[in-house]
Amino acid sequence: MNKKIKVFASATISNVGCGFDTIGFAIDKPGDIVSLSLRNDGIVKIKKITGDGGVLPYEIEKNTATVGILELLKNYPNKNIGVDVEIIKKMPIASGLGSSAASSVAAVFGMNKLLNNYFSETEVLNFAVKGESIASGDIHADNVAPCLFGGFALIRDYNPIDVIKLPVPQNLYCTVLYSQIVIETKQARKLIKKNLQLKKARKHFGNIGTLVSGLYESDLSKIGRSIEDEISEPARAALIPNFYDIKNAALSAGAYGCSISGSGPSIFAFSDSEITAKKIGSAMKKIVDKNGIKTTLYISKINPQGPKII
Amino acid sequence: MNKKIKVFASATISNVGCGFDTIGFAIDKPGDIVSLSLRNDGIVKIKKITGDGGVLPYEIEKNTATVGILELLKNYPNKNIGVDVEIIKKMPIASGLGSSAASSVAAVFGMNKLLNNYFSETEVLNFAVKGESIASGDIHADNVAPCLFGGFALIRDYNPIDVIKLPVPQNLYCTVLYSQIVIETKQARKLIKKNLQLKKARKHFGNIGTLVSGLYESDLSKIGRSIEDEISEPARAALIPNFYDIKNAALSAGAYGCSISGSGPSIFAFSDSEITAKKIGSAMKKIVDKNGIKTTLYISKINPQGPKII
Numbered sequence: 212m213n214k215k216i217k218v219f220a221s222a223t224i225s226n227v228g229c230g231f232d233t234i235g236f237a238i239d240k241p242g243d244i245v246s247l248s249l250r251n252d253g254i255v256k257i258k259k260i261t262g263d264g265g266v267l268p269y270e271i272e273k274n275t276a277t278v279g280i281l282e283l284l285k286n287y288p289n290k291n292i293g294v295d296v297e298i299i300k301k302m303p304i305a306s307g308l309g310s311s312a313a314s315s316v317a318a319v320f321g322m323n324k325l326l327n328n329y330f331s332e333t334e335v336l337n338f339a340v341k342g343e344s345i346a347s348g349d350i351h352a353d354n355v356a357p358c359l360f361g362g363f364a365l366i367r368d369y370n371p372i373d374v375i376k377l378p379v380p381q382n383l384y385c386t387v388l389y390s391q392i393v394i395e396t397k398q399a400r401k402l403i404k405k406n407l408q409l410k411k412a413r414k415h416f417g418n419i420g421t422l423v424s425g426l427y428e429s430d431l432s433k434i435g436r437s438i439e440d441e442i443s444e445p446a447r448a449a450l451i452p453n454f455y456d457i458k459n460a461a462l463s464a465g466a467y468g469c470s471i472s473g474s475g476p477s478i479f480a481f482s483d484s485e486i487t488a489k490k491i492g493s494a495m496k497k498i499v500d501k502n503g504i505k506t507t508l509y510i511s512k513i514n515p516q517g518p519k520i521i
Numbered sequence: 522m523n524k525k526i527k528v529f530a531s532a533t534i535s536n537v538g539c540g541f542d543t544i545g546f547a548i549d550k551p552g553d554i555v556s557l558s559l560r561n562d563g564i565v566k567i568k569k570i571t572g573d574g575g576v577l578p579y580e581i582e583k584n585t586a587t588v589g590i591l592e593l594l595k596n597y598p599n600k601n602i603g604v605d606v607e608i609i610k611k612m613p614i615a616s617g618l619g620s621s622a623a624s625s626v627a628a629v630f631g632m633n634k635l636l637n638n639y640f641s642e643t644e645v646l647n648f649a650v651k652g653e654s655i656a657s658g659d660i661h662a663d664n665v666a667p668c669l670f671g672g673f674a675l676i677r678d679y680n681p682i683d684v685i686k687l688p689v690p691q692n693l694y695c696t697v698l699y700s701q702i703v704i705e706t707k708q709a710r711k712l713i714k715k716n717l718q719l720k721k722a723r724k725h726f727g728n729i730g731t732l733v734s735g736l737y738e739s740d741l742s743k744i745g746r747s748i749e750d751e752i753s754e755p756a757r758a759a760l761i762p763n764f765y766d767i768k769n770a771a772l773s774a775g776a777y778g779c780s781i782s783g784s785g786p787s788i789f790a791f792s793d794s795e796i797t798a799k800k801i802g803s804a805m806k807k808i809v810d811k812n813g814i815k816t817t818l819y820i821s822k823i824n825p826q827g828p829k830i831i
Contacts, residue, residue, distance in 0.1 A: 231719075233726040365734070367727040367746065375734050375743065405719055409541075409752070412722040416543040416729050417677040423733040424675070424685050433685065436677065442719070 214249045216325055220317035220518040222302050222509070223309035224385065224479045225353040228438030228470040229418035231403075234377075235309070235353035236363040237514035238385055241302035243310070244521070245276055245317035249325055250293035255280055262300035274298075275311040276318035279342025283322055286338075287329065294322065303507070306389050307473035309354030315342030316358040320518045335359065337372060348397040354473065361516040363426055379513045380429035384488040386480045387472060388457070388495045391505040394450050399474030402446040411441035431467045431483050438468025438481070451476050457498045464494035485510065524559045526635055530627035530828040532612050532819070533619035534695065534789045535663040538748030538780040539728035544687075545619070545663040546673040547824035548695055551612035553620070554831070555586055555627035559635055560603035565590055572610035584608075585621040586628035589652025593632055596648075597639065604632065613817070616699050617783035619664030625652030626668040630828045645669065647682060659710065664783065671826040673736055689823045690739035694798040696790045697782065698767070698805045701815040704760050709784030712756040721751035741793050745777025748791070754781055761786050767808045774804040795820065 221242035225235035250256075255277055257269045271277035276298055284292060296318065304310045319339040323330050330338070339355045356364035356374045363377035418437040425433030448454040451471065457478055461469040465487040466480035478495065482488045492508040499506050531552035535545035560566075565587055567579045581587035586608055594602060606628065614620050629649040633640050640648070649665045666674035666684045673687035728747040735743030758764040761781065767788055771779040775797040776790035788805065792798045802818040809816050 230726060230730070232723050233730065365727065365730040367731045368724070373727075373731075373746070375731050377730075377734060403719065406716045407719050407722050409713065409715055409717050412717050412725065413542050414678070415722065415726055416540060417675065417683075419726050420540070420543065420675040420687075420729045420733045421677045421683075421685050423730045424687060424737075427734075427737040436683070 213325055215247065216321045217244060217246045217521050218317040218321035218518050219244050219521050220313040220320065220358050221514050223312060223354040223357045224387070224472045225309060226440065226443050226471065226473055227422065228440045228444070228468060229415050229422055230353070230365070231415070231442045232351050232353055232366070233419065234363065234365050234422065235357040237357045237361050238387065238509065238511040239514045240509055240511060241308070243301055243313040243317055244299040245314060245321055246297040247318070247321045247325060248295040250295060251291050252293050253291050254293040255284065255296070257296045257298065259297045260300070263304060266304060267298065267300070273345060275315040275342045275346045278345045279315040279319040279338045280322050282338040282341040283319055283330065286334070287326065303389055305393050307394065307471065307475045307477040308387065308389065309358060309473060311346030312339070312343045312354035312358045315339045316355055317518055318342065320359065324520065333372065336374065340372065349400065359517050361514055363513070365423070377423060377426045379515050380426060380431065382429065382483050383431065383434070383513055384482045384485055385511050385513065386461070386466070386482065386488045386491045386495070387477055387509040387511070388492060388499065389477045389507045389509070390451065390499050392451070392476045394475050399447055399450065403442060407442060414439060414441055431481065434481060435467025438470050440470055444471055447471055447475050451478070452502050452504070453498050454478070457495045460494040460498050461491045464491040466491050523635055525557065526631045527554060527556045527831050528627040528631035528828050529554050529831050530623040530630065530668050531824050533622060533664045533667045534697070535619060535783045536750065536753050536781065537732065538750045538778060539725050539732055540663070540675070541725070541752045542661050542663055542676070543729065544673065544675050544732065545667040547667045547671050548697065548819065549821040549824045550819055551618070553611055553623040553627055554609040555624060555631055556607040557628070557631045557635060558605040560605060561601050562603050563601050564603040565594070565606070567606045567608065569607045570610070573614060576614060577608070577610070583655060585625040585652045585656050588655045589625040589629040589648045590632050592648040592651045593629055593640065596644070597636065602636070613699055615703050617704065617781065617785045617787040618697065618699065619668060619783060621656030622649070622653045622664035622668045625649045626665055627828055628652065630669065634830065643682065646684065650682065669827050671824055673823070675733070687733060687736045689825050690736060690741065692739065692793050693741065693744070693823055694792045694795055695821050695823065696771070696776070696792065696798045696801045696805070697787055697819040697821070698802060698809065699787045699817045699819070700761065700809050702761070702786045704785050709757055709760065713752060717752060724749060724751055741777045741791065744791060748778025748780050750780055757781055757785050761788070762812050762814070763808050764788070767805045770804040770808050771801045774801040776801050
């Protein structure tokens, strides 16, 4: 049995326009690294956190990475197993890119590897979802599932959790613009109304079906048309200065679709080549630059695999 | 140019559990036959309607078949074109099986054939949707589109209309039980609330994505799991005596999924063989027989083609 492991888990884009709390996908970068070192005294301890600007908690019941591990260990027969944890944040927090999901998945995935895959894929998913819920304030899996399985994942049901893995078009590129403004997931979720007009829900029905069809057909026009949002984008756009200008700039630069990633402030756009993906990034960044807000661009294909052992 | 044509258009199942106003599919039987005979005096006339029990209107502005034709002729340059129409209803009216869509599609499809396919597929769809709206009191295309194109059809958008054709699993069978109780589409639609809880909408998001994935993968388990309804079934079940007993009987007999077709009273169930489809039919019929209500069973594969010229 290995006693140490180092795992990279990637950022994820959730909501994807039409798929509120339902669809997410993984990108290549950025992501988090979690290092684990087994102990034989039943103690779980966070030894070090770097890259978080000092905001993440060292209390194991409050950190997404260790909450997931605690959930896993609760279900493991040997109560002497403990672990030292080091978290290297390589991505912005509260960015809408599934930062807490990445830490939770890297930790739980790595822990299960150290225990020789004692738990099934679905059990690992459930532990990581529990870990992530500490940060988001709610049980949802549209970041955790694609982070763990790679590619596109759709959450059919939560009770029990039922994840549908969807195919990844080879020529699909994603541009992500992260602006350095802080949006807390818990706060952003409060903006979403508890009821939805049926006619708006129906638009989502049509678009989700079209997005799934587009993924199976590698039809980027279908995928692009489906990126419409009646729920999250109208509520959260106000939190992102010039959001609609940024979106229009992306579409004018050749994006098939563009919307807010998760709770924002990150914005994603789909395209069919790296050149266009970069062009879209520059066009979006130009708008934000005018406001003097710092930005980071990530250009990536869809990440088809889950976490990587490094 | 042919002067006469006779067209069969089939029944369709809409809603399909999760796909309110969004997804429908065509079955082999029952269906309607519309005969058309061109005139050169610009007059549209219904010469004969049979099989309707005398309930369908002869006024051309009130009959779904002729409303669709009038819409088509409005857009045709030669104003001397008229037509004599005969409608043979071979399926129950107000059954939830898209009876008005079948008449409208047969009429408009046939008329376009007589005019040497002057109009595009999408134009024909729009004319037929207009025709159908006279009966349902609303513009929706989840019966008309699958009736016209065959197979499964998903309506992404209405403005302009955007239909996504979905694949048909080879081993998918459908059992339909029609009970002779009258439910008017317009009345049934009034039972549907204008707002939906977001958490119920989210279940539909997950299920629609799963249904579409199941169709691409020919995965009947996925298709079956997706047949859940938070909108139409809870509201309309009360109109069908013993609905939940019938549904449970279908599931116990091997159905992958079961729900109300359109506004009801017809109930559909999916299975993977003709033998099981028949077994499901008998089990469902047994429940309704106890109430002394007359029933008709239709066992069919999915109809992959549109209307047939006969």
